[in-house]
Amino acid sequence: MISCTVCGRPPANTYEISLHGEATCVTHQVADRCALCVRPRHSGERSWARFTATTVRCPTCVRAAVETQEHARRHIPRVRADMAALGIALAQRVRVTLVDPDAINLGSRTLCLGRTLQRVWVETSVTDVLGIEVAGGLTETQFCATVVHEIGHAWLAQRGAVGLDHTLEEGVCELFAGAWLKRQGTPFADELRRSALENPDPVYGGGYRLVREAVVRHGIAAVLDHVCTRGDLP
Ligand SMILES: [Zn+2]
Ligand SMILES: [Zn+2]
Ligand SMILES: [Zn+2]
Incomplete structure (x- = not known):
């Protein structure tokens, strides 16, 4: 079962898919996006890493x-x-x-x-x-x-x-x-x-x-x- 990267629940209505195939409900507010896989980042999410001075990477990209x-x-x-x-x-x-x-x-x-x-x-x-x-x-x-x-x-x-x-x-x-x-x-x-x-x-x-x-x-x-x-x- 696919679950949302922010709320962890199965995305109910419309959701976005990152290049890794991860889903995020469109209802969550987006602070920015992973520079490498376009996954949206919710402002509350930790464990993201810096890429350049102005861009970030999601935990999935950081692991690889x-x-x-x-x-x-x-x-x-x-x-x-x-x-x-x-x-x-x-x-x-x-x-x-x-x-x-x-x-x-x-x-x-x-x-x-x-x-x-x-x-x-x-x-x-x-x-x-x-x-x-x-x-x-x-x-x-x-x-x-x-x-x-x-x-x-x-x-x-x-x-x-x-x-x-x-x-x-x-x-x-x-x-x-x-x-x-x-x-x-x-x-x-x-x-x-x-x-x-x-x-x-x-x-x-x-x-x-x-x-x-x-x-x-x-x-x-x-x-x-x-x-x-x-x-x-x-
Ligand atoms: Zn969600
Ligand atoms: Zn070139
Ligand atoms: Zn990523």
């Missing part, structure tokens, strides 16, 4: 959180193996570092979960990938999907696909993250993938939908080949 570099390191071999199975292997390995979520969210419009540091040599336009930073405190599934997304940026750079249209580049990386999430076969991973596909952001959600449409029409290999050699979609 990757908070330390050591914990992060345990997940990375599986992510690399899954990526290789999808045909995305990096020519040079890139170091993944957990960072304070506030450090990568200074003045950002939407919540940023990770970033790839690159150095472009002006004369040759050769790009070195210096490393991947991922926000500490994500759930394991979101941590891995973020690493996959950022490995996507590193892979494009190593394949020489630099200076791509922002929407196209983020769309390709979201496609990789979506493909990884699909492989997990868990309800939470499925919900994350669905929410990425429905993301109203024109760059992330719009880019993902654009690239996915091209993949449906031409196949992944042809799309990636076109992006890497000509810098646009077939």
Whole structure:
């Protein structure tokens, strides 16, 4: 029997479902929401944790959180193996570092979960990938999907696909993250993938939908080949 995250009773009428599938009656007053699974927080609820300076995480997300570099390191071999199975292997390995979520969210419009540091040599336009930073405190599934997304940026750079249209580049990386999430076969991973596909952001959600449409029409290999050699979609 499903029970409400606030009152503990079976939700009687209308209720909301978080990305973890947890229900909350709509009648409870909402103070804010979990930044990772959108679960509503009632002002009386304790045991929520900070994410960034302005956002919070629910107890369910906190229980699955990757908070330390050591914990992060345990997940990375599986992510690399899954990526290789999808045909995305990096020519040079890139170091993944957990960072304070506030450090990568200074003045950002939407919540940023990770970033790839690159150095472009002006004369040759050769790009070195210096490393991947991922926000500490994500759930394991979101941590891995973020690493996959950022490995996507590193892979494009190593394949020489630099200076791509922002929407196209983020769309390709979201496609990789979506493909990884699909492989997990868990309800939470499925919900994350669905929410990425429905993301109203024109760059992330719009880019993902654009690239996915091209993949449906031409196949992944042809799309990636076109992006890497000509810098646009077939
Ligand atoms: Zn309730
Ligand atoms: Zn949550
Ligand atoms: Zn990105």
